[in-house]
Amino acid sequence: MIRTEEALREALKSRGGEAVSPADLLAHLHDRSLGRGRRRRNALLAAVLVVVLTVAGIAVFGHWLHDRRPTAGIPSPQPTPVVKSSLRMPLGPPFQYSFTIAPEAGFVVQGHEIRRWGERQTVSLPADPSLGVATV
Amino acid sequence: MATSGLTFDEFASAHLDALLRFATALTNDRELGADLVQDVLLRAHERWTHVGSRTDPVPYVRRMIVNEFVSWRRKWARVVPGVNLADEIPETGAPDHAERYADHLSLLYELERLPRRQRAVIVLRYYEDLPDNEIAQILGCTTSTVRGYALRALRALRVEIAVPGATHVSGAERRKP
Numbered sequence: 001m002i003r004t005e006e007a008l009r010e011a012l013k014s015r016g017g018e019a020v021s022p023a024d025l026l027a028h029l030h031d032r033s034l035g036r037g038r039r040r041r042n043a044l045l046a047a048v049l050v051v052v053l054t055v056a057g058i059a060v061f062g063h064w065l066h067d068r069r070p071t072a073g074i075p076s077p078q079p080t081p082v083v084k085s086s087l088r089m090p091l092g093p094p095f096q097y098s099f100t101i102a103p104e105a106g107f108v109v110q111g112h113e114i115r116r117w118g119e120r121q122t123v124s125l126p127a128d129p130s131l132g133v134a135t136v
Numbered sequence: 137m138a139t140s141g142l143t144f145d146e147f148a149s150a151h152l153d154a155l156l157r158f159a160t161a162l163t164n165d166r167e168l169g170a171d172l173v174q175d176v177l178l179r180a181h182e183r184w185t186h187v188g189s190r191t192d193p194v195p196y197v198r199r200m201i202v203n204e205f206v207s208w209r210r211k212w213a214r215v216v217p218g219v220n221l222a223d224e225i226p227e228t229g230a231p232d233h234a235e236r237y238a239d240h241l242s243l244l245y246e247l248e249r250l251p252r253r254q255r256a257v258i259v260l261r262y263y264e265d266l267p268d269n270e271i272a273q274i275l276g277c278t279t280s281t282v283r284g285y286a287l288r289a290l291r292a293l294r295v296e297i298a299v300p301g302a303t304h305v306s307g308a309e310r311r312k313p
Binding site: 002003005008011012013014016017018019020022024025026028029032 | 158293
């Protein structure tokens with residue numbers, strides 16, 4: 001069926017006439033206006049809370065990670081176990097000579113233990129000079 | 137710049153009825169229309185210093201309604217299933233009252249199935265009696281685009297166009313001698 005523009009106009013007018021009454025809408029509008037303000041305030045508070053909790057969480061986690069590191073900021077106390085010497089003693093009696101091969105003696109926190117390190121080490125030169133290697 | 141000098145309450149009490157009717161014709165659903173007007177008026181209320189400073193805030197609010205209607209947010213609005221009654225009734229001779237009523241309902245149903253921009257053009261043209269250039273301003277497109285939308289919509293609705301290809305003349309202009 002072919003329709004006319006007038007029929008279309010009438011259909012739209014009749015549909016428009018079925019609109020809800022302004023008084024009903026105004027009552028809703030007032031309620032929603034109040035509710036909208038409250039909702040916006042709550043949303044803002046929730047957003048601020050989320051940001052604060054996130055920052056606090058990151059800070060706590062970072063601190064925990066830092067504490068877990070075993071030797072954070074402490075130099076390695078590992079002394080060199082073997083010293084090679086070019087000192088040769090072809091003649092004379094065997095002798096001993098001691099010297100420090102580690103950094104200055106002291107204490108270090110390693111893991112959860114306190115250890116001594118940097119002790120004086122005794123280096124013995126062999127009686128047989130042909131070996132020519134000192135052992136600790 | 138001249139201002140309307142209206143408070144929001146004065147504006148609402150003077151124009152709410154017309155805006156509701158327009159939104160109902162646009163959405164083809166009284167509840168959706170009321171919902172649309174509510175949302176738009178809440179936003180207009182928040183920005184009333186800007187909206188109310190215009191000489192006539194009605195076209196601005198009407199534009200807000202149309203933009204809200206064609207915006208993506210409304211695409212998830214509830215859809216009311218309908219039945220095309222005209223298809224159910226067998227074609228006979230002269231249309232009687234029941235047949236005319238069925239055609240009226242099916243016209244509204246087909247109107248609802250149009251793309252939103254086309255529907256907005258039809259409502260602004262045949263309900264608000266706006267000329268094509270004003271419709272183009274509201275929708276933010278050119279006059280020829282508006283004509284294209286209208287032509288496609290009228291074809292889909294099987295509405296006979298009085299003068300094919302002619303520019304639409306508003307109701308107010310038509311009534312002039």
